[in-house]
Amino acid sequence: MNPVTIVSGTAYPWGAKNIDTDVIIPAHWLKTITRAGLGRGAFETVRAQPGNIFDDPRFAGAPILIAGDNFGCGSSREHAAWALADMGIRAVIAPSFSDIFSGNAFKNGIVPVVLPQDAVDRLLEVAQDQPVTVDLETMSVTTPFQDRFPFELDSFRRDCLMNGLDEIGLTLAQDAVIGGFEREMAQGRPWIEGRAALQVEPSA
Template sequence: MRPVSTISAPAIALGDPNIDTDRIIPARYLKAITRKGLGQGAFEALRQEPGNPIDEGLARGARILVAGDNFGCGSSREHAAWALLDLGIEAVIAPSFADIFASNAFKNGLLTVTLPAAAVDRLLALARQGHAITIDLENQTVTTPFEERWVFAMDPFRRHCLLQGLDEIALTLAEEAAIAAHEARAPDWVAGAARD
C-alpha cells in the first residue's frame, strides 16, 4: 500500500446522497480476478451520460471525489474501493460513509474524510468550478485556494497506517522478530499447529 500524506488536486463533484456500492462498481465486474481495470467500470451508468462529472473531473486530473451523505452504502464489496483507486481517486470527502465501505477503503489505502454537510456543499461548488482541494492527512485539514480550512477527525491508528502505507500484511511483517521469538520459545505448539 502506498503512503498517503498530502493530496492536492481538482475534485469530482458527486453530491447525491446514498451512492451505493452497486453504483460505484456494478455487480458484473465482481468476477474480475484482479483489481487492475476495475476503474473502467466505475460509475458505469453515470458515465454513459454526456457531460458526466466523473469523466469531466478525470479530464481535469481529479484525484479527490466529493460526495453526498452515506457514501458507499449497500453491499460489502471491496471492489468499490478497488475501482475508485483504479480510477485514480485517492480520497473521498463526504458528510458520512457506510461503515463497511470506510473499512474497505482504509484497508486499501483510500482516504475517507468526513466533514460537516456545509463544508461538503462548499467543496462540491468548488469542485464543479474546477478548483483544486488540498487534503493534508498529517495535519488533518482540508483547504481551498480561497484560504478556507476545515479540520477533520481520524482514528490515530488508521492515520498512522495511511501515513506509513501499512496494510495488514505490512503490520504483521513488522512483528516478524517477535513472531520468530515466540516460535522459538514454543516449538511444540508451533509443530502441533503445523500438523493440524
C-alpha cells in the same frame, strides 16, 4: 500500500447522496480475479449519461471525490474501493460513509474524510475550477481561498495510511516478535510442529 500524507489536486465535485456500491462498481464486474482495470467499470451507469462529471476533461484523473451523505452504502463488496483506487482516487470527502465502505477504503489506501454538509457544499463550489487539499498531517481540508476544514480520523487508521501499512504490512512489521514467539514455541513444545514424537513408556 503506498503511504498517504497529502492528497492534493482536482476534485470531482459530485455531491450525489446515497451512492451504493452497485453504482460505484456494478455487479457484473465482480467476476474479475484482479484489481487492475476495475477503474474502467467505476460509475458505469453514471458514465452512460451524456455530460457526466466522470468523463468531463476538466476533472480527468482527479485524486479526490466529493460526494454526498451515506456514500458507499449497499453491499460489502471491497471491489468498490478497488475500483476507486484503480481510477486514481486517493480521498473521498462526504458528510457520512457506510461503515463497511469506510473500512474497505482505509484498507486500500483511500482516505475517507467526513465533513459537515456546509463544508462539503463549499468544497463542491470551489472544486468547480480550483484544487482541494487533504492533509493528514494537519488533519484538515484546505482550498486556495484559505478555507480550512478540520476532520477527524481514528489515530490507528491515520498512522497506517501515513506509513503505507495494510494488514499484511502490519503483520510484517511484527516479524521479529513473531519469529521469537515461534522459536520459543518450537523449543518448549516441539510436538506442535511435529518435530518430536511423544515418548511412551512400554507397560510392564
